[in-house]
Amino acid sequence: MRTMFRSLLLISSLFIFAPGLHAAQPSEDTESSHISIVPDIIHINAFYKGTDVAISADLPIDCDGAVVKIQGEDERITLKRKAKVYIFWLNVDDVTVSNAPDIYILNSTAAPESISAIEARRSLLLGYDALMEHIDFQGKNALSGSEFSEFIKLKEHNGSYQQNATAQLLPSPDKERNSFNAILPIPPAMPSGNHQVLLYYFRDRTLMGRSSATLRVEKVGLPNYLYSLAFDHPAFYGVFACVIAMAAGITMGLILGSRKRRKK
């Protein structure tokens, strides 16, 4: 009895502690998964117009697909929905959208559905079809079913949502590694703060590994000052905006008025 119990204990501990006996789990500390992002800090100044971030990583040679994304915080927003009333297209009611990331920028070596299985796409939110199941739409009236596609169009309009399949996975000259390269276009509407850049790589549609790095976005200079003023001191900002406007109007009036008098 004691011997049987000890045997069982030994076998159990082998299962718990021995590596490689588990089902394949994504490893975050493989040498090949270090991700590099350039630039890793984006300064939004007065003349900023968006920028591209270059992502690169060395991945295992047997990896056949990879996806990189930046996904923001889930938010809850209320939008207006248009529908046809008689012959007119009008805003008929509100639609509340929940669990929608404020930013979703994805690039992959091929369409996400060809790289990874549906379960991985759902749990990791890879691709718009996975996102569709994550985002919730609620309206006072019956929904038409097209809300998700319209939401994607709205978000893509200002660059907040992007899904591309232009990333590259090329074997290194020594055939030891795959070199992964992708570009993530960062829109002007990117919120400030730290954003996680997440890389997933697959073989035969099974997740091999993942890696992450931090992209920092910060407003600097005049945009930062005005943004803080508008939200932290709104009354002062409102008065300031009016005073600036009136001063500009009076100044322009005086300048152009005095030029006219000199011409006479």
Add this chain to the structure above:
Amino acid sequence: MREDHVNPYLFLPIAGASVPMALLLGLGLMVGFLLGLFGVGGGFLLTPLLMMIGIPPTVAAASDANQIVAASTSGTLAHWRLGNVDFKMGLLLVAGGVAGGTLGVQLIKILREAGNADFVIKITYIIMLSIIGSYMFQESLRNLKPGWLSKKKERIAKTSTFATINKMLPLKIHFDKSGVTLSMLTVFLLGLLVGVLAAIMGVGGGFIMVPVMVYILRMPMHVVVGTSLFQVLFTCINVTFMQSYYNHTVDLTLAVLLLIGSTIGAQIGARISTYLKADQLKIILASIVLLVMISMAFDLLMHPDILLSYKGAH
């Protein structure tokens, strides 16, 4: 990313968008010109244009109001120098407009709860624009045609219903600049009506106020422009402050770029208005109003590109 030194972009922190500076200056110039020429705020033109270039609707409307403060200050100053601002009339219209605006906001709330606010707003816009535009166009065209003088004399000889009502009301005062004698109540109530309509349609009220001043109050066109600018100034100061305080939607960077263009445009418009006859001004304004009405009707009838929109969009 290639640095664009030829056409620099400007980042708008509240709007969260980057736009070419030259484009913003050009839009401001155009709107300021209309303001100086007609006394119309241009909000009904500029807000949709800003939305087209990627500015969120609420920020477009609020920042537009801010730049109109600058352009209308510049235009009011220019018209004041030309002797075209009736401050007495303007202040009474402003008082009525503020009261009307408050009423209009409550009316919108009731309509929204009833679920058909958007339909009422859009149809009101189209009806108002078509009535104002076609009436102004027709009347100005008639005046510009040969032989209009005899018809004009006939019209003056008739006493309008409005004049009859005005005679019965108390608190009459003479408005020196406009050359009319009206009851203060009349002016206040007209301002109230315009305020209600402006609140429903989400505009400064200039394009409603100008025809009211011309056709109902019978003010001379050049005084109408200056006085309308004065009224628009106060309306937009109120809107700018409210939008900043309650909604945080005024983008000062956007407004400053627009106002640089619009203050120059307003001065140019004010000067050009002195070279045009009143009926010529009216016919140009009527044409613009009718074009905007057609554009709005077109938008209502055509399938939109995106069926969802952020709140604050038209």
